[in-house]
Amino acid sequence: MSEVRTKAALAGVAARQMATLSTEEKNTALLAMADALNAEAASLIEANREDLERGRANGTSESLLDRLMLDEARIASIADALRLVADLPDPTGKVLETIQRPNALRIEKVSVPLGVIGIVYEARPNVTVDAAALCLKTGNAVVLRGGSAALSTNKRIAEVLRATLAQTALPAEALQVIEDASRASVDEMLKLNGLLDVIIPRGGRSLIDNVVQNATVPVIETGAGVCHTYIDASADATMAEEIAINAKVQRPSVCNSMETLIVHEDFAKHGLRQLANRLLEQKVELRGDKQTLAIVPEAKLATEEDYGTEYNDYILNVKIVSELDEATAHIAQFGTKHSECIVTENDENAVRFLNEVDAAAVYHNASTRFTDGFEFGFGAEIGISTQKLHARGPMGLPALTSSKYRIYGNGQVRK
């Protein structure tokens, strides 16, 4: 049997045990894992050095090496994050609904772990710990397949955490790290129906697309965001500027940042020039339609392709519209149903935008940058779901649960 299949099967057995553990047992294990990471910082850094050296030899970019790098401070912060997960409420074992039937059957819908969760991600050691913690906290077993560039680090993390689990009520087999660094191990995971209950990709567009296109196991899709901010005719000019600037430049590299600014023509006349100036000051490259270029000649002409692109960079499309419907139609055509904002003082337009725009998060007078599990108060984030099944938008711990029906009878049979 392949490594992937063997480890998924072991995780499956462990999952049955995980589902019966108490919140306290799980939290005790999470705290022990955090302590072990602190205590083993030196050996983790040593293993990480191997990855870094191999990466440098292979010509890996400095920014990727930085994502991969572990030092005392980063390990301490990863361990602290683990302790915060222990502090969160356990979403499993909750009676979500009770149905009393006329035939005296009592039906309880109860939240339960998903089972075995596969995580496919890039060379980020913090994801190894974070994903493991979130899965174990919710009573799941987890099969982690991280980027090959972090393999030595991930192997050492797995050794440390599994040795720790073995001293707790949790089965060590609930945490599996795939060491086969070939593409084949990912391909195999994607087809492991019956052994994996769900796969969650965490990473860039090509990683997510590969999972979505090839998985037969159910997937929670996360990620892509072509987000818009629409400044309505009646918008408060100062507020609109602040929200647009924040959505674009506060952290352009993330999925909830703005890629296209849509401006009502009435606002454009008196407000776009100054907003464009501030964006240009922030080194944002502007690409606009012809009407935009008439007001902001520094902008390049935007193509259809531009309007569909997630830049994750200091580039912004601008489009001028003559009515709300034109804005929502543009969003329907080019958006990725992630986060969309209207800035307006017109409540009727706000209600229409919030109802008619189909996206995980729709904002009235606030930056799209808030689409985030921590900003929503969830205390954790598995990712931001851009699909509509199961979970949509920022996912906290409940996104890692399913439900089951417990039915209590006294001999009922169906007539």
Add this chain to the structure above:
Amino acid sequence: MSEVRTKAALAGVAARQMATLSTEEKNTALLAMADALNAEAASLIEANREDLERGRANGTSESLLDRLMLDEARIASIADALRLVADLPDPTGKVLETIQRPNALRIEKVSVPLGVIGIVYEARPNVTVDAAALCLKTGNAVVLRGGSAALSTNKRIAEVLRATLAQTALPAEALQVIEDASRASVDEMLKLNGLLDVIIPRGGRSLIDNVVQNATVPVIETGAGVCHTYIDASADATMAEEIAINAKVQRPSVCNSMETLIVHEDFAKHGLRQLANRLLEQKVELRGDKQTLAIVPEAKLATEEDYGTEYNDYILNVKIVSELDEATAHIAQFGTKHSECIVTENDENAVRFLNEVDAAAVYHNASTRFTDGFEFGFGAEIGISTQKLHARGPMGLPALTSSKYRIYGNGQVRK
């Protein structure tokens, strides 16, 4: 553009409008659809005759022809079912959660339609109407791809219903029927990411497997049930017999019927012979392990493959175990996580079984035949989900909804 892509795109535009309609507008349309089916019974029966004649010419079996056949009574019953859907509560537009953040952002999680739902099913005209009604009731647009053997009937149903919708507040384009009867039209639907939000297969194993194996669009998997009834040592003998008989023979062809009876050896000694007699009287073929054969020599020896088979027929596997753990391990190995039952007077064992067995529905002292949306009181059933994402077990109308976050601010930006 292909028929599938064109119709899915039209459904997508209609879905935006559907999402803004009131419950009353949707219900009015559903009632009008029911009236139209009654009024057009003659033309529906005429179209259905074409399918039946083609089917007979092709040598279709009588049981399949019966599933396909429409007459006045069946059309009346389909129309009545539509009226019942109109009567159900609308699960969309509900505020599911409100979060008030320290920065004064107010976040509302609201239930919304999924968008465009693809249904792939067999030659059953009642599914065409039923699936359309459930999708429209929940504010979705629907793309229906039924079995080619029912094509004339489905085309006529679509004409009648779309003409009716055109006279209501609902867009006719919200209901699409694919007329391309080739396998290629199904294959195309399965890959329509961005145009279809979800695909639900309704039908037999090979249809479902094809969808699960080939879809890149998210799927709600329904169907397969290898369900067990475990009779514990302390079971009430009469109750155990009644539940086992009911689970096997009340309707063997459906997914929630029992395929394997697991019996504790203490119960087997005094109770299995009589239970076997009653099953044999009902023409149930028994396949058992060696211990079973010692008590019931009429049984054939069961193979590993038998224990994993969903017979949907008058065939039953029997297995004798010496403890609860052996029963739950067998279920974990061979079950499909659908419906599982323990018959016992021992509450501790009942609690353990209900917690440890991983299935959509776990029963204490009641027949697995109750796993059904109507029996659960949902008033409708989309299907029985056997996956763990989004919905698990019998799915009522809420399974056809997603959620979105509406965020209300007054200029908040992220620090």
